[in-house]
Amino acid sequence: MNDQKLKRRINFLSYYAIVSSLAFIAIILWMYKNTGAKENYDELYVKRLNIVDETGENLRMVISNESRQHSGIIHGEKLPKRERPSGIIFFNSFGDECGGLVYDGNEKDAGMVLSIDKFKEDQIMQLQYMENTQNHNRKYGLQLWDYPKENAFKERNNEFKKIGMLESASEKKQAYQKMKSDSLLMADRLFIGKGFNKDVGLFIKDKNGNPRIKIYVDDNDNPKIELLDTEGKIIK
Known part of the structure; x- marks a missing residue:
């Protein structure tokens, strides 16, 4: 051969x-x-994990570090890139973000928040912990909000963009006040827990965000029950 x-x-x-x-x-x-x-697998190291539906296209959950965290989707539109902590973001069948669990902690502040979003809106309920780690001042408990106006997410965001273009503090204050009068801002309704002022108890506000009922123990261990008018004055 x-x-x-x-x-x-x-x-x-x-x-x-x-x-x-x-x-x-x-x-x-x-x-x-x-x-x-x-x-x-016994161990898995990833920077971001996307859980999708059976089509493989629609998100249901994102588990991510802070650098790759999803910016969120509302009304089917992805929100602009923004800073978000590490954690889990949930998405509903409509495709919108519907809540999440995020957390962080450093030499300045720390926190962990479990949020539940209103359908086609932002958060309405949180189990939250926040702390200034430099002076050990902290707040933790259950927080509730209301949105006076339905389906106002886009309108509210547009107003926030306009406010961001204003230069003076007085102009911004007036713009925020107008948003409140137009029912565009979320209203704080209830908090159960410990506040930054170290009061521990139940704090209820009316639909305009005015404190109306306080049942709490203050930092000096004094038990208090207060009923307030819309101006914040104690009625009883």
Whole structure:
């Protein structure tokens, strides 16, 4: 056998080995896909994990670090990129963000928040913890809000953008006041827990965000029950 024939046979065997290997890998992958085989891992390191529906296109949950965190989706529109802490963001069948669990802590402040969003709106309920880690001043408890006007997310965001373009503090204050009178701002309704002032108790506000009922124990262990008018004056 001359050198030329030997070379052709070697080349043929090389090609045959490569093609056979690729075919074998393809068969294994096909069997894995069609038999529903599952892999088990003891540990998994990822920067972001997207949980999707059966189509593989629509988000249901995002678990991410702070650098890759999802900015959120409201009314089917993705919100502009913004800073968000590490945690979990939930998405409903409509495709909108509907709540999440986020957390962080550093030499300045710390916190953890479990939020529940109103449908096609922002948060209306939170289990929250917030702390200034420098002076150890903290607040934690259950917080509730209301949105006086339905389906006002886009209108409210547009007004916030306009306010961001204003230069003077007085102009911004007037703009915020107008938003409040137009029922565009969320209203604080209830807090159960410990406040930054160290009062622990139940604090209820009316639909305009005015404190009306306080049942609490102050920092000096004095129990108090207060009923207030719309101006904040104690009635009883």
